[in-house]
Amino acid sequence: MARIDDYKESFRLASVEIKKRDAASLAKAAGAMFSPEEGLIVPFLGTEYRVEIHPQTDIRKVNSSEEVSIPDKILIAHYLLGAAGRKSTGKLITFRQIPDGHFYFEAFQRRARDPFANFFGNNERLFVKCAEMMGAVPVEIGDFGMDFPVFPHIHVQLVLWLGDEEFPPDATILFDESIQRILPVEDIAVMSGSLVYRLIGLGRKIQAGA
Numbered sequence: 305m306a307r308i309d310d311y312k313e314s315f316r317l318a319s320v321e322i323k324k325r326d327a328a329s330l331a332k333a334a335g336a337m338f339s340p341e342e343g344l345i346v347p348f349l350g351t352e353y354r355v356e357i358h359p360q361t362d363i364r365k366v367n368s369s370e371e372v373s374i375p376d377k378i379l380i381a382h383y384l385l386g387a388a389g390r391k392s393t394g395k396l397i398t399f400r401q402i403p404d405g406h407f408y409f410e411a412f413q414r415r416a417r418d419p420f421a422n423f424f425g426n427n428e429r430l431f432v433k434c435a436e437m438m439g440a441v442p443v444e445i446g447d448f449g450m451d452f453p454v455f456p457h458i459h460v461q462l463v464l465w466l467g468d469e470e471f472p473p474d475a476t477i478l479f480d481e482s483i484q485r486i487l488p489v490e491d492i493a494v495m496s497g498s499l500v501y502r503l504i505g506l507g508r509k510i511q512a513g514a
Contacts, residue, residue, distance in 0.1 A: 311374040318381035319361035334387035335456025383455050386486040395481040404489045416496035423504045425473030434506045
């Protein structure tokens with residue numbers, strides 16, 4: 305597991321690169337928003353984040369004082385730097401098919417796929433309800449598949465297969481092939497975990513009647 309100092313250094317390096325770029329061009333390539341008045345704003349998992357570039361690079365939630373985690377800051381920064389106007393190809397791949405994905409596959413399973421399957425595997429209606437609340441739309445994959453807009457140019461599909469008397473429920477996570485040219489494989493694993501845990505958190509609130 306990365307240490308906090310490693311995260312800070314990763315964000316520092318990304319911040320240096322962002323300062324070298326034109327903010328309006330970054331926003332256009334990433335499908336984000338930019339204006340002299342509002343600055344650079346990036347949608348991520350249904351929330352808008354303002355990227356402050358000068359004098360010091362930082363990322364904050366729009367209209368909220370809630371602190372943004374360093375992993376989320378890194379994801380947003382790396383997305384801005386890697387998007388480069390790339391659009392979806394329509395070809396879906398698994399995490400293992402991403403270059404070097406096999407090195408991180410077990411960690412990816414523990415971080416994202418397994419928690420998703422364990423929490424929603426026997427509660428597909430809750431999965432669909434939570435997914436729709438997060439802006440996802442149904443896709444015709446598996447028994448229940450939902451497509452999540454994580455970033456403007458990155459969508460992730462979470463898919464459930466129902467169990468039966470012989471087999472337990474199963475799940476998978478799919479990505480558009482273009483993701484491997486936008487984010488490093490480590491970021492894709494972190495991003496997938498962020499999506500799944502936000503979804504589980506919403507499910508727990510609904511179960512608790514919150």
